[in-house]
Amino acid sequence: MGRHMRANHLFILIVFTSMVATGLSAQTAEEIVQRLEANETHSTAFAQGRMLIHDRFGDRTTSFTSWSSGEDDSLIEFTSAGEAGQKILRTNDQIYLYYPDAAELIRLRGSALRDSVMGSDMSYEDLTSGGGLLSDYRVTLAGTETVEGVETFRLELEARSRSVPYASQTIWVDTSRFVGVLTHLYSRSGDLIKVSRALEFTERDGRIFPVRVRIEDRLRRDTYTEFVFDEIEVSISIDPSLFSLEELTF
Amino acid sequence: MRLSQVALRNISRNRRRSLLSGIAIGVAAMSILLLFALVDGMEEDLARNLHDFYSGMVRIRHSDYDANELVSPLHLRVEDADAKVATLQSLEGVAGLSPRINFPTSIYREGETYNAQGIGTDFALEVGYSGIDEYLVDGTLPVAGERRMVIGTGLAAEPEVGVGDSLTLLSPTMRRSSNAITFEIAATISLPVASLNNMALYIPLDQARRLVQMDNSVTEILVKLDNERDSRELASSLLERWEGEPLRIVSWRDIPSAYSFIELARGVYNGMAIVFFLLGSTVIITTTMIVIFERMREIGTIAAMGMTGRQIIQLFFLEALFIAIAAAFAGVVVGSAITLVLQQVGIDLGSALDGVELEIGSTIYPKWNLLTTGFVFAYSVVVTGLASYFPSRKVARIEPVEALHTT
Structure with a gap:
């Protein structure tokens, strides 16, 4: 998943958010992106949710609890019976996997980052953090479009370097709330790889949160994953050691 | 004197020519025997691996x-x-x-x-x-x-x-x-x-x-x-x-497995065996033709002495046949000896099979088989015998007078 999508809809859903951007009048692509990213930034966040994974063999649900601090540190602990106790830690731009029966932490590198997270449509690579959309991509505003009844800005993003997982993105951003409604992620050959849709939002304390997001990996046949957030808390107190390797294996 | 004795005497009269023909047939027989032994060994190895590790x-x-x-x-x-x-x-x-x-x-x-x-x-x-x-x-x-x-x-x-x-x-x-x-x-x-x-x-x-x-x-x-x-x-x-x-x-x-390819390969190798023997037989045909021209006066003489065309054909055919029998026998004996050794030590294909998605072992042990050996011997004799029959027929068309005038 692209950096923007990560920030919007995926693992970062633990830090996701969206503020109602009433009264704002972003005019340039850069300003729209800045508004979008500003909405997604929280000092800390806690969430409980579920991954509803659909593939050609059927549906299954994986539940999790997650914590995050800033843009760099986050931890997911899976709570469903089949995965109970398994954790994914992102810190210092590295991904670590903890399994209760494994004697060592698994640090993902190289092609292993492209593996699916728990068989979902999200890859570990989607969890890695970047320097932000504006530093990774050249952004242009391609106009406004109505997407599923929502007036949106259509942003075209082209990668500045080959170090990002997706060569280009198209993001449709709600013109009034500055939340990502739809994201298309493309490979270097121009093929559409992933699609992310925010299906439901909820409003709390004046903030708008996407609470149901569907991701489709177009390289797989007949699959999609819905992330559903049942509980969200932001700006809470989290002990920084929660994101340490020592704590992960404790 | 019986025709067979005359044929044997003629073979020994020109040992170099006979040896050349014999080597061609012998090498073909030996090669085919080794090929069949290798296929048998691969087939057995493949079946064992499929049974033990795959299916x-x-x-x-x-x-x-x-x-x-x-x-x-x-x-x-x-x-x-x-x-x-x-x-x-x-x-x-x-x-x-x-x-x-x-x-x-x-x-x-x-x-x-x-x-x-x-x-x-x-x-x-x-x-x-x-x-x-x-x-x-x-x-x-x-x-x-x-x-x-x-x-x-x-x-x-x-x-x-x-x-x-x-x-x-x-x-x-x-x-x-x-x-x-x-x-x-x-x-x-x-x-x-x-x-x-x-x-x-x-x-x-x-x-x-x-x-x-x-x-x-x-x-x-x-x-x-x-x-x-x-x-x-x-x-x-x-x-x-x-x-x-x-x-x-x-x-x-x-x-579906590589086993079906081995069975297919066996059919292909049977065809290859015929080609091998026909190649070997071309030497027999060629030398027989040369001999006919070299021995034209002799043919005329024996024809003038009363030997019929049919007997002359038989004589030349027998010469080729005896060479084929001796050479095929020698070929299968040498081939069997090599096979029996390889059956024990194996042929190590080593790293050649690295990355090859075949269920064949890295070391192939050719398998000697009495039936196959007998088949190769008989096959050699029959194919080369038939191949030598056709030039031999040319002899029957030679007129004794014409032959005696040949220099």
Whole structure:
């Protein structure tokens, strides 16, 4: 998943958010992106949710609890019976996997980052953090479009370097709330790889949160994953050691 | 004097010519014998490897597993496996069986990952089934309940691990999620198939079930029989016995594999054998033709003395035939000697088969066979005999007077 999508809809859903951007009048692509990213930034966040994974063999649900601090540190602990106790830690731009029966932490590198997270449509690579959309991509505003009844800005993003997982993105951003409604992620050959849709939002304390997001990996046949957030808390107190390797294996 | 004696005398009169013809036939016979022995050895090796490591003689899987095998559908499993194993063990004619969980896995060690093919198996049954203990290089086989593994020497080479080292296996689960468990290496094995030796690791069945979070199930049960020819019959009877369960039970002969290519190759090699002998026969034909022209005066003389055209044809045909018999005999004797030696020491294909997805072993042992040897001998004689008959017929058309005037 692209950096923007990560920030919007995926693992970062633990830090996701969206503020109602009433009264704002972003005019340039850069300003729209800045508004979008500003909405997604929280000092800390806690969430409980579920991954509803659909593939050609059927549906299954994986539940999790997650914590995050800033843009760099986050931890997911899976709570469903089949995965109970398994954790994914992102810190210092590295991904670590903890399994209760494994004697060592698994640090993902190289092609292993492209593996699916728990068989979902999200890859570990989607969890890695970047320097932000504006530093990774050249952004242009391609106009406004109505997407599923929502007036949106259509942003075209082209990668500045080959170090990002997706060569280009198209993001449709709600013109009034500055939340990502739809994201298309493309490979270097121009093929559409992933699609992310925010299906439901909820409003709390004046903030708008996407609470149901569907991701489709177009390289797989007949699959999609819905992330559903049942509980969200932001700006809470989290002990920084929660994101340490020592704590992960404790 | 009998024609055969005259023929033998003529052969010895021109030893160089006879030897040249004989060598051509002998080399062809020897080559074909070696080729057939090699094919026999490959066929036997392939069948043994398929039975031991891939398909068994009868394979039991979930009915939808094969169609989805590329995505390792662990949930498409053979349920109630222990009871099925007990049932199979009670059947007459069953020589061995191996319940297995095949799972793709990534080996994780010190920050590096290596792809592998995991096999969860009941080692107590596996020893009797594939004789896995015979391939041990170092260590001992694990037993149920132990978090220990057996790893192919080729696979162990890359992370440079050996007995006593630990490896973490990261694998998909039956729920299509993931799980990881750390295992200690109990033994290294040198499996006969290069691709298997470079990719396979074995863990106890109960630990495989824990790793992939599977219940009392397996992905397949492989069955060996006292008589391989009963495999289709057993597959049918098992399907009837477990009717209603989503199972696909098939004889190994109905599973696509390289074995069918070997059978095809055998047909091709039979054709090649004819070409070999025809090539060898061209020497016979050529030398016979030369001899006819060289011995024109002699032909005229014996014809003038009363030998009929038919007898002259027989004479030349017999000369060629005797050379063919002697040469073919020598060829199969030398070929047999070479085959018998190679049958013991084998032909090590070594790294040539690395990365080759064939179930053929790295060392091929050609197989000497009396029937094949007899066939090659007879084949050589018949083909070369027939080939020499046609130039011999030319002799009958030679007029004695004309022949006697030839200088």
